[in-house]
Amino acid sequence: MTVGNAPGPLAKGRPAPRVLLVDLDDTLYRVHQIPAIVKQRIQEYMVKKLGIPQDEVAAKTTELYLAYGTTLAGLVATGYRIDYDDWHEFVHQGALDYDTLLQPDPSLRDILCSIDLPKYILTNANRVHTERALARMGLSDCFQGMFYFENVMELAASHGFDVAHGVLCKPNPRIYQLVAEQLGVGLSEIIFFDDSTRNVASAHGLGCMTVLVGSDKPCPGADLSLPTMHDLPAAMPELLDQPGLVHEHHSSIPGMAQEQHAALAVPTAVGGAAAGSCNGSGIAVSVPAS
Incomplete structure (x- = not known):
């Protein structure tokens, strides 16, 4: 070198x-499918586990991402208490078929x-x-x-x-x-x-x-x-x-x-x-x- x-x-x-x-x-x-799946799962988590209304999650996801670096960081900073292991399991490894996508x-x-x-x-x-x-x-x-x-x-x-x-x-x-x-x-x-x-x-x-x-x-x-x-x-x-x-x-x-x-x-x-x-x-x- x-x-x-x-x-x-x-x-x-x-x-x-x-x-x-x-x-x-x-x-x-x-792989364009992966961020699409992750985004969908983040929004599902916000509705199912945090009780955020379905019609608010799309805008809130973008708002928090832009303000805090990640949606997770934004949720925590704005007062939501999240089990991090549960979040990552739901959003990533529980949602992605690694053998097919990668x-x-x-x-x-x-x-x-x-x-x-x-x-x-x-x-x-x-x-x-x-x-x-x-x-x-x-x-x-x-x-x-x-x-x-x-x-x-x-x-x-x-x-x-x-x-x-x-x-x-x-x-x-x-x-x-x-x-x-x-x-x-x-x-x-x-x-x-x-x-x-x-x-x-x-x-x-x-x-x-x-x-x-x-x-x-x-x-x-x-x-x-x-x-x-x-x-x-x-x-x-x-x-x-x-x-x-x-x-x-x-x-x-x-x-x-x-x-x-x-x-x-x-x-x-x-x-x-x-x-x-x-x-x-x-x-x-x-x-x-x-």
Whole structure:
């Protein structure tokens, strides 16, 4: 990997990156049925379990999402008491057929494994959904750790955040600060990938390099925009160890690019551990919350 002298986004006078921080849903994969199912289930939960009138839930869902980052965070902030495990079971793992909706993505695995930097998931989703999605795509061991709902909330609580009355989630700037502290890196040493313009803008405002996934158009707050993660080798070749080892990517997943290129290489050790793992263990180690 060559950083600093090579052409591309990393050559613009930035500190050398030390960590990749990657969102899960609509970033590592893009399947239009999944957000539609999740939105429907959120609204069903609001009606069936919170007693919110059916004719109010659509507007309320959007209002809370825009104001608080997620509908769940907005519900908690406005006084609703929610069993988080019950919420996530109803909205995600109890509603999604992972085997049908998601497929293995060996091309993306090759890309991730060819980047000789530690890689971590940062998602607003919970642990079970995150683990199931990564396992189904064959990406579990491509990450050295994961920041998901449960351990982010534990991390927040250990730093004085009032988790009894609030949910810490993207795009709250505090989440990026706590993650950087937990990883022992500066915010300017992180490359953050996300499909949300709000999330990347928030991280960018703190000094992270940001990549908006899901668009090929420039976006305020994003240093780079990519249609999918499969476009990373062409957009940021300086990240890849062996960019010459490529093969075609043909995806059968609805909503994903049909043909891209990926790089294949085995990562070398970083900080005493294989960057991104990719060691065949199939296990992603959760980042400690404190």
